[in-house]
Amino acid sequence: MNQHVTPIEIDIDLSEELQAAVAAGDAVQLDSLLERLSLSEALRELLNLTVEERGSVLTLVSPEMAANLIEEAPHEVAADLMEGLETERAVEIMDELDSDVQADLIGDMEHEEAEAILSQMDAEEAADVRRLSEYEDDTAGGLMMSEVFACADTMTVSDVIKVLAKDDDDVDRYRGQHPYIIDGTGRLVGVVSLRGLLATKRAALLTTIMVEPKTVLANATLSDLGDIFDKFDFLGVPVVGDDGKVLGVVSRDAVSQALLERAESENLKLQGVVGDELRSMPTWLRSRRRLAWLSANIVLNMIAASVISAYEETLLAVIAIAVFLPMVSDMSGCSGNQAVGVTMRELSLGLVRPKDAFKVWLKEISVGVINGIALGILIGIVAWIWKGSPALGLVIGAALALNTMLAVSIGGVVPLLLKRIGQDPAVASGPLLTTVTDMAGFFFVLSLATLLMPWLV
Amino acid sequence: MNQHVTPIEIDIDLSEELQAAVAAGDAVQLDSLLERLSLSEALRELLNLTVEERGSVLTLVSPEMAANLIEEAPHEVAADLMEGLETERAVEIMDELDSDVQADLIGDMEHEEAEAILSQMDAEEAADVRRLSEYEDDTAGGLMMSEVFACADTMTVSDVIKVLAKDDDDVDRYRGQHPYIIDGTGRLVGVVSLRGLLATKRAALLTTIMVEPKTVLANATLSDLGDIFDKFDFLGVPVVGDDGKVLGVVSRDAVSQALLERAESENLKLQGVVGDELRSMPTWLRSRRRLAWLSANIVLNMIAASVISAYEETLLAVIAIAVFLPMVSDMSGCSGNQAVGVTMRELSLGLVRPKDAFKVWLKEISVGVINGIALGILIGIVAWIWKGSPALGLVIGAALALNTMLAVSIGGVVPLLLKRIGQDPAVASGPLLTTVTDMAGFFFVLSLATLLMPWLV
Structure with missing residues (x-):
């Protein structure tokens, strides 16, 4: 009889049994419960426990199982879990890990805890870990292990x-x-x-x-x-x-692992989450990190909104415009984000370099002209029919067309420029893009409306 | 002397030499030029050529090099490249590939071209490929190769x-x-x-x-x-x-490869690019695919904007509100996107399941309450000082606070619900989130303003 390893066990909920085993300090039962799960399921169950219970689990189970769980966890979470353990136990778990994982963990931990662990490790191994942890992440030095055949x-x-x-x-x-x-x-x-x-x-x-x-x-x-x-x-x-x-x-x-982690962390950063957030982390930490990014964004938003403020008279004269302002800025933002997405992908595949910015712009603007005109005509007709004003349709349509062309240009090229000046394109491209397309969108709509005012009122 | 394989050659530009070698039909020169590059660089140079030149390169170089380039290319591009070749040459290249890659390629190609290639392949191998290509992508059947030791x-x-x-x-x-x-x-x-x-x-x-x-x-x-x-x-x-x-x-x-491709394709989809876009693809194809997503979005945007339309009188009475409408909807959209990002990541790490929606909501709303109040106070004070009206500050601040709580709830939970009903959370979460947070943002601002009108004017 072969031993199928999947589906291991689908959707079983062991949280209660786990909590009971932790409360009873039943190491054998804990090991056997966790063995029934895949590592990601076991990690999920572990992170659903309280911080104290997590420590108990990692202390009670076999060092191999604890090491597997630590290795499965994202870096920051793994360091937190290790910091919560007695030094002696942490050293036992470290002994089960490859030196590259040891070095990552030590590098992510607080200095004091890291030193405590290193001082109790085998001297030669500790020296290796110190040496490895000095290399930069995501370089051969940072990814290598010291175990050499x-x-x-x-x-x-x-x-x-x-x-x-x-x-x-x-x-x-x-x-x-x-x-x-x-x-x-x-x-x-x-x-x-x-x-x-x-x-x-x-x-x-x-x-x-x-x-x-x-x-x-x-x-x-x-x-x-x-x-x-x-x-x-x-x-x-x-x-x-x-x-x-x-x-x-x-x-x-x-x-492979590092490439996957990089792609997943870029995913998060493009969505405005800087740092390794999981929902098992403390609320105040999650809130603080998200707020840092949002607060920077609110300032950029204000700069964009000040454009509207400068045209309040135009708005008062043709209030229907207010309906379309967010549409124009949102839609261009979407077009620009598509361009950001494609550039980020081509960067990660190694298919573009920062110096290809002009080539990228040519490719983007050709799509931008087609899509800008198509979307402009679409929204122009909508505005015309909805508000019964062909001039309004013209203003809104032309503004969206222009702003779409601008948005794809910025979206396609900005990640390359950010990379060239050593900034992280995943973090900064989105906010920069949104601010400029908002400002320009408001400006195109309101200045065109001011120009065509005689036909609008 | 060891042979360092990196940095292979930094930033050399071989496009002119490549084009010359293609024009001259110089196979030896082509092979030696491409050998100097890493595969991703070689693929970049290949895709910078015209479609005809790409075909010539893949026909002239060694079958091994051609197979390596095909394997390095994203799926859809690889299928396009193969379709551009003479059947006989395509079969030579196929022979260099593992059966799982063969099956992926055949599955991505047009039926006619695929059949032409299969009919000229070794009969046993062709039968294997047909068998493998019947399994679904991203399952063990779809990922396995038939070469078994x-x-x-x-x-x-x-x-x-x-x-x-x-x-x-x-x-x-x-x-x-x-x-x-x-x-x-x-x-x-x-x-x-x-x-x-x-x-x-x-x-x-x-x-x-x-x-x-x-x-x-x-x-x-x-x-x-x-x-x-x-x-x-x-x-x-x-x-x-x-x-x-x-x-x-x-x-x-x-x-590993499939996990990385999945993460990268989710990245693209979250940015509104459905399909395997690279800028080397034809403009009309890129434009059409992006437009399909944008057009759906424009309809959703109109639904949201209709809320503003319903409150034109309130806006006319307090035109300063128009300045803050896009800010409130944008900022809540950002908060919601952060929640989408964290859920997508926890899904890919296997740390949440669709049935954990309520647990996720509890974790999100606790961050949402803190961040909503913080951002609400911030924008409220800005509005008060900017427009000199404490009541306006109250309206904008309260609206942003409420809408932030709504946005993180939707952003955290919607991907799980989409997954439960079998939809792709990466494609649909963003548009759904934006529509609801736009509508609700406009509604909160404008209905609160209508309520507090006596203090606003």
């Missing part, structure tokens, strides 16, 4: 096979790396394929079957790494210093 | 090692799968670890060292698969039918 250049095929056949954690931690051959001075000189190992006599020296390794420097970016793993079938790529010595290995998995 | 239950360790050591494409295509043991009736009965192979005598039967395999059914979802690969360290998981026969294997890589 390093073999001396004096080893034979038989020696390596003995290492591989050993049943210990170290080999698992190599995550499918091939054996890297290191010379007497610590420099990486070659790599051996599994096929090479199997097809060669056991007494042969590794150096006789090794090939030249592909390597990266510690400052290689996440996008570089994504490109490399797209191009080559490796499970890992070694990171070397300028002196040719191995610093660590970046696994394919770490890169 | 299947070993008869009569084989020995030595037999398997011989297969692994063979230098042919088949073994590469297994993508690191472990050997799966199949009995005489085609049922999957076990799996053997690399360590098992290396630590056992070569004459031993595989059945003596195999362990029970974890398997999935063909309808397992992408999220299920993501959970499985998070929980277990496998490089692949076999997909079996109800009868226990192996249908294919889903690789860890295919799942």
Whole structure:
């Protein structure tokens, strides 16, 4: 009988059993309950508990299960969970994790808690973690692990096979790396394929079957790494210093994970959420972070609204315009956001560079002219029929057409300009776009109306 | 000397050399130019060419390079590129791809072109592709490949090692799968670890060292698969039918790739771009797709604007309100979008289910009350000072506070409800949210103003 691992258990609700097991301090029951769930379900149940209960669960279950849950959690949540534990327990959990995950966790934790954990860890491991956590996130240095399947250049095929056949954690931690051959001075000189190992006599020296390794420097970016793993079938790529010595290995998995996290965090930022929000975080923290972004936005909104304020007389003369002001600004905002979306995607696929701004603008304006005219005619006819004034239709239609062209231009190009000046396009593109399209939308409608006033009243 | 693969070549512009090589039909030069680039850079250069030139490049370069470019391209673009080729060439490129990629391509192509290619492919391979392309995307069936490292239950360790050591494409295509043991009736009965192979005598039967395999059914979802690969360290998981026969294997890589594509496509949809838009696509197609979404939005916008129309007298009496109408609706829209963003993320992490709607609402409304009051006070004071009317400040502030609470409630819960009724939350949440918050925002401001009219004029 095969063991289907999915659907594991659909929609079971274990919260009550979990709470009961936590209250009873029943470690065996907790482990068996959580084993029935997938990791994301188990994490969901964990985060539904109170902060104290979360600590109890992570203290009671097996260190493996606790480590799996910590690894499944988004970074900031994982650091919070670790900070809530006794140092001794936190160290037990750390021992189950790969060094790249250890370094991320330590980097995300408060200094004091991090130091407490490091001081109780194995000295060599702690030194590795300190070293890894100094590299920037989303670079080869920040993504690499220190566990390297390093073999001396004096080893034979038989020696390596003995290492591989050993049943210990170290080999698992190599995550499918091939054996890297290191010379007497610590420099990486070659790599051996599994096929090479199997097809060669056991007494042969590794150096006789090794090939030249592909390597990266510690400052290689996440996008570089994504490109490399797209191009080559490796499970890992070694990171070397300028002196040719191995610093660590970046696994394919770490890169996939980081790319997914980046896409999800950009998603959040485009929606105006800066930071790693989950609803299991404290209300005041969620509220404060969202407010920070909203308050900046309210100022931008006021600047845009001041345009309306300058034209109050025009509005008083033709009050029907007030009905269409939000429509024109909203619709152009939508058109502009489409352009932002496409640019953000092409950026993440590596299909545009900041210096392609003009090319992007040409592509956007051609769509903007078509859509601007189409939407302008549509809304113009609506305004004409609704309010019985062809001149009003003309004003609203022309304003939307112009503002659509402006909006797609800004939406397409602004993320590239922000990137060029080192700003995060996901955070700032939306607010910038909305402010300009609001201002311009109000201005187009109201100044055209002022111009055509004789035909409007 | 190690071969650093990054930075490969930064910011070189090969477009002119590429165009020259295409014009000259210089295959060797083309291959060597593209080899200097990463795949995403090469794809960017390819898509910068005209449609005819793209076809020439894919026809001239090596089938491996062409296959790599096709695989790097987003699905819809890849299908377009294939459709532009001679059938014979398309078949050569297909031969370089794994069966899961073949099936995706065939599924995305026009029926006629797809059939032409299938009819010229190896009959067995074509049958596999037809079978695979019948499964739904983003299920185990849709993601699996038919290349299975299947070993008869009569084989020995030595037999398997011989297969692994063979230098042919088949073994590469297994993508690191472990050997799966199949009995005489085609049922999957076990799996053997690399360590098992290396630590056992070569004459031993595989059945003596195999362990029970974890398997999935063909309808397992992408999220299920993501959970499985998070929980277990496998490089692949076999997909079996109800009868226990192996249908294919889903690789860890295919799942990572599909998760990333899903996140990126949700990003686009939240920004109002439905479909796989890249700027290298024809203008009329990009324009038509964006317009479809915008036109639906314009209708929703009109419904919202009709609220303003109903209150024209109030507006005429206190024209300053017109300045704040767009601000109130915009700001609440922003608050609601933040809630949409967090729900979408928790959905993709598997941390909420549609049935958690009430729990989510409780978490949202607590943030909504705090932020609504904070923003309400802020904008109220602004309105008071700007227009010199405390009553106006009260109207605008109260309206924004109420509408913020409404917006976060809708933004947090609507994606869950859409998911429950089988709609795509990424496409529909934004427009629904904006319409309701616009309507309600206008209504709160204008009805409060009508109520407090004596103090406003």
